[in-house]
Amino acid sequence: MSNQKETVTDLISQRIIQKLARPSDLRYGRAINDRGGVEFITLEPSKIEAWIGGLDGSVAEGGSQRRRTQLFTTSKGLSWLCAGNPGNHQIFCKHCVALALAILDRSAKQ
Numbered sequence: 001m002s003n004q005k006e007t008v009t010d011l012i013s014q015r016i017i018q019k020l021a022r023p024s025d026l027r028y029g030r031a032i033n034d035r036g037g038v039e040f041i042t043l044e045p046s047k048i049e050a051w052i053g054g055l056d057g058s059v060a061e062g063g064s065q066r067r068r069t070q071l072f073t074t075s076k077g078l079s080w081l082c083a084g085n086p087g088n089h090q091i092f093c094k095h096c097v098a099l100a101l102a103i104l105d106r107s108a109k110q
Helices: 014-020 023-034 094-109
Strands: 038-044 047-052 067-074 077-082
Touching: 014 094, 023 094, 038 094, 047 094, 067 094, 077 094
Parallel strands: none
Antiparallel strands: 038 047, 047 067, 067 077
8 A cells, every 4th residue: 555645636536526516516617617717826736726716707607706715635535625615614616616627627738
């Protein structure tokens, strides 16, 4: 067994994203990513942070407020934080979806 810690990229897949997100957040997050609404801040193996959203238009078109969003690894697996989630709610929101999709896109290009 390897002692190497899993990276954020290792823990993300289309299947995982679909499992974690509500259908509406999947649609809206895809729209944000498709329109280029992800600006990476930090790209580390165990933590990826970005500004998400801030696009014009309706929510269905990917329009939303800009939120700072993180996906990171813990001993329990993948975790996330989004400035748009109230309090301690662990919603895998449209901003988390957009970030996860952008990570998959980036990984596919490498």
